[in-house]
Amino acid sequence: MNAWYPKFMCGISGLVTTEPDKHIGRMLKTIEHRGRDDQGVWTSEAIDATGRRVCLGHRRLAIIDISSAGHQPMLSAEGRYIITFNGEIYNYRELREELRPKGHQFRTDSDTEVLLAAFAEWGVGCLRRLNGMFAFAVWDNQERTLTIARDHVGIKPLYYAHLPSRNGRGSSFIFASESKAILATGFIERALDPEGLHQFLTFLWVPDPNTLIKGIKTLPPAHTLTFHDDEITVNEWWDVSFDKIQEGRSQTWWQERVLETLDRVVHMEMVADVPLGSFLSGGVDSSSIVALMKNHNNGRRIATYTVGIESEDLRYDIIPDDVRWARQVNQHLDTDYHEIKLKPAVADLLPKLVYHMDEPAIDMAIPSYLISQAARETLTVMLSGMGGDEVFAGYPRQLAMKIAGAFDPVPQLLRRPLMKTLERALPGGLAGKLTAPLRNAKKFARSAALDFENRYLGYGTYFTDLEKRRLYTEDLRRATHELDAYAAHRRYFARVQNAAPLNRLLYVDLKTFLPCLNLITTDKTSMAANLEVRVPFLNRHMIELAAGMPPGLKLHGLKRKYVLKRAVETLLPREVVWRKKAGFGAPIRSWLRGPLRPLVEDFMSDQTVKRRGLFRPAEVKRIVKANLSGREDYNLQVFQLLNLELWHRQFID
Numbered sequence: 001m002n003a004w005y006p007k008f009m010c011g012i013s014g015l016v017t018t019e020p021d022k023h024i025g026r027m028l029k030t031i032e033h034r035g036r037d038d039q040g041v042w043t044s045e046a047i048d049a050t051g052r053r054v055c056l057g058h059r060r061l062a063i064i065d066i067s068s069a070g071h072q073p074m075l076s077a078e079g080r081y082i083i084t085f086n087g088e089i090y091n092y093r094e095l096r097e098e099l100r101p102k103g104h105q106f107r108t109d110s111d112t113e114v115l116l117a118a119f120a121e122w123g124v125g126c127l128r129r130l131n132g133m134f135a136f137a138v139w140d141n142q143e144r145t146l147t148i149a150r151d152h153v154g155i156k157p158l159y160y161a162h163l164p165s166r167n168g169r170g171s172s173f174i175f176a177s178e179s180k181a182i183l184a185t186g187f188i189e190r191a192l193d194p195e196g197l198h199q200f201l202t203f204l205w206v207p208d209p210n211t212l213i214k215g216i217k218t219l220p221p222a223h224t225l226t227f228h229d230d231e232i233t234v235n236e237w238w239d240v241s242f243d244k245i246q247e248g249r250s251q252t253w254w255q256e257r258v259l260e261t262l263d264r265v266v267h268m269e270m271v272a273d274v275p276l277g278s279f280l281s282g283g284v285d286s287s288s289i290v291a292l293m294k295n296h297n298n299g300r301r302i303a304t305y306t307v308g309i310e311s312e313d314l315r316y317d318i319i320p321d322d323v324r325w326a327r328q329v330n331q332h333l334d335t336d337y338h339e340i341k342l343k344p345a346v347a348d349l350l351p352k353l354v355y356h357m358d359e360p361a362i363d364m365a366i367p368s369y370l371i372s373q374a375a376r377e378t379l380t381v382m383l384s385g386m387g388g389d390e391v392f393a394g395y396p397r398q399l400a401m402k403i404a405g406a407f408d409p410v411p412q413l414l415r416r417p418l419m420k421t422l423e424r425a426l427p428g429g430l431a432g433k434l435t436a437p438l439r440n441a442k443k444f445a446r447s448a449a450l451d452f453e454n455r456y457l458g459y460g461t462y463f464t465d466l467e468k469r470r471l472y473t474e475d476l477r478r479a480t481h482e483l484d485a486y487a488a489h490r491r492y493f494a495r496v497q498n499a500a501p502l503n504r505l506l507y508v509d510l511k512t513f514l515p516c517l518n519l520i521t522t523d524k525t526s527m528a529a530n531l532e533v534r535v536p537f538l539n540r541h542m543i544e545l546a547a548g549m550p551p552g553l554k555l556h557g558l559k560r561k562y563v564l565k566r567a568v569e570t571l572l573p574r575e576v577v578w579r580k581k582a583g584f585g586a587p588i589r590s591w592l593r594g595p596l597r598p599l600v601e602d603f604m605s606d607q608t609v610k611r612r613g614l615f616r617p618a619e620v621k622r623i624v625k626a627n628l629s630g631r632e633d634y635n636l637q638v639f640q641l642l643n644l645e646l647w648h649r650q651f652i653d
Helices: 021-030 092-102 111-129 179-183 194-203 251-268 284-294 323-333 346-357 365-375 388-392 396-405 412-425 435-447 452-459 465-471 474-480 487-495 501-511 513-528 540-547 562-567 588-593 597-603 606-612 617-629 635-651
Strands: 009-018 038-043 052-061 081-089 132-140 145-150 159-163 172-176 223-228 231-236 276-279 303-309 336-342 381-383 532-534
Touching: 009 021, 009 081, 009 132, 021 038, 021 052, 021 179, 038 081, 052 081, 052 132, 081 111, 092 111, 111 132, 111 145, 159 179, 172 179, 194 465, 194 474, 194 635, 251 284, 251 540, 251 562, 276 284, 276 365, 284 323, 284 388, 284 562, 303 323, 303 365, 323 336, 336 365, 346 365, 346 513, 346 597, 346 635, 365 513, 388 501, 388 540, 388 562, 396 435, 396 452, 396 501, 435 452, 452 487, 452 501, 465 617, 487 501, 501 513, 513 532, 588 597, 588 635, 597 635, 606 617, 606 635, 617 635
Parallel strands: 276 303, 276 381, 303 336, 381 532
Antiparallel strands: 009 052, 009 172, 038 052, 081 132, 132 145, 145 223, 159 172, 223 231
């Protein structure tokens, strides 16, 4: 039996340009943390009269074996196709058996070799047959075409830049797992993209395909890009559909299907011959995964990792401490339990996180990196409960939309002033037991009177268009005055305009919030710690099952993730299953008043803000003061601006 050679923890990069070998080394050096066991480079002969060549690069950290049989980039048997691949194809063995009768022979038991053969047999049509997480590039020597592709929900990232032809030479194309690798070539000017900034200030993140750097784009999830004859073509290869809702099934039938499917995908994603464990928040998503992992671990205890927060740091924050719930799950399931208290030297940690993120770090990046770093001391692969909220409707804003809908019969003439008065009357950032309820009520009132789409967009907005106009300098106002920060969201809403209201919300989150914030943060912070993270809730089988489910089973009355919770009641203590949802984040509100305060005073001073030239110093000062007073909850906005300055110093200056 041949050894299996997956490339789980990897970084990929490549160029089509003249003398690409002069740049590939620097590109791979910037993503060395994504794989320290092996490096590979393949360079073509000249592909045209201008002397352009194709160069593909790969960094690898072996999960099962470091044998040269799994080395990348990998060439097909006849030499026509060359691939560099990051990720895992879970169903590669089934695909291999389908390909053998078609004449394909395999030298190894590698999923890369199967993917290469599948591409040779079916072209980009092979993507619909894949179940996995991936970003890859294939060069076709015969057709002189480069194809890059990204998995169905964007678990693995992929960035690119297309530079126009100059001085009679053909255009250049660059791609990489991280945008810093593209910057390392020197081809891209280090310049801020005004549209990316406009979106970032709205959401805390930038929707695909934009980034904060002008000229660098992300390939959206479930898309391919082909580069041929100096032209790029981007196409979508998969989309979730809500057109076939199965209304005739009983609730019990759905519970059984959910549990069976979740068990199957957890087992599927546990394949590894290295230490493997799970994050454990004590919530229903991660706890369910740990419970099911126990069924497939041959009697060995599952290693679990939990982040706790110091009690003094919770005074201003809405995030509860997960520790007591995680301890209860550990006791119930008898795991190999590890507990980390979140008390980092945060002012020193932030620049490192910004570097690894390629963008300003959000609050969840801090615990994500620290828990990944701790887990990597004993483990190589971790499973995560991420995606349960997007698939089964677990976010408070989804419930808030349902509650706000009850006010829709009230005429807007009455509704708008009523909600505006309520918003102004409520304090936003005072400490105490009512911190979270008051803060959430204020946010609810701010958007509840709007129409369906704008209401939901409002719940995810941090700087409104009006607030940005107050914040921007005149130059930045002019650069952004015709831009709609919500354009991508509106396009996705339009795609599913005939779906049930809840499914419309889930679809938009699956296309924007999930890949552009949650998955990117998880990938970058775990890879920075040399840890691979897998997400069973986002397996295609799980997503497609939930898409055919009546939406009332996801949000049932006021109960979120209802069918999932009912399905796993037999696995976990009832109080764990039905506990109040806790977000995964850091005590930013306390840190901004403590260890981060000197950094705020420096990076958001009048002098610093004026020198940067983007924002009005007086408005920045007002935001900081209103936040410290407790009158407004601008904590995430202040943290956002602080990290934006850090990002500028890392990537622009």
